[in-house]
Amino acid sequence: MKRITEYEILDHGVDHSQYFRGCGVSFTKYDDVATGHGRSLYEALENALDELQGRGYEIESNIDLVDECANANDNDDVKRSFSDTGEEEQEDHELYYYASIRVISGNS
Numbered sequence: 712m713k714r715i716t717e718y719e720i721l722d723h724g725v726d727h728s729q730y731f732r733g734c735g736v737s738f739t740k741y742d743d744v745a746t747g748h749g750r751s752l753y754e755a756l757e758n759a760l761d762e763l764q765g766r767g768y769e770i771e772s773n774i775d776l777v778d779e780c781a782n783a784n785d786n787d788d789v790k791r792s793f794s795d796t797g798e799e800e801q802e803d804h805e806l807y808y809y810a811s812i813r814v815i816s817g818n819s
Contacts, residue, residue: 712767714768717740717741718773718776719813723808726807728807741814750787751785751786751787756783756810776812780812789808
């Protein structure tokens with residue numbers, strides 16, 4: 712398992728799946744990045760944590776990261792983005808809330 716020694720959470724907000732540019736680690740001090748999506752910041756971060764865990768990162772031992780993700784806003788920001796524009800939400804809208812977690816890993 713890879714141990715996370717440092718991390719950065721990036722809140723990208725709501726975007727259409729066709730237009731979201733993604734997130735990388737070029738020109739940063741970080742080794743890897745996982746981007747998640749959902750209907751809220753909380754769901755997007757949970758998705759990103761699952762992605763990191765799937766890549767072999769030790770998530771449970773990093774209490775600060777887990778707590779920060781667990782305390783994230785769980786409001787349905789995708790639905791609110793529609794109400795702000797006055798449009799009606801469609802089932803196939805392809806709008807998602809995006810968040811990324813960049814990490815520096817150390818071997819354990």
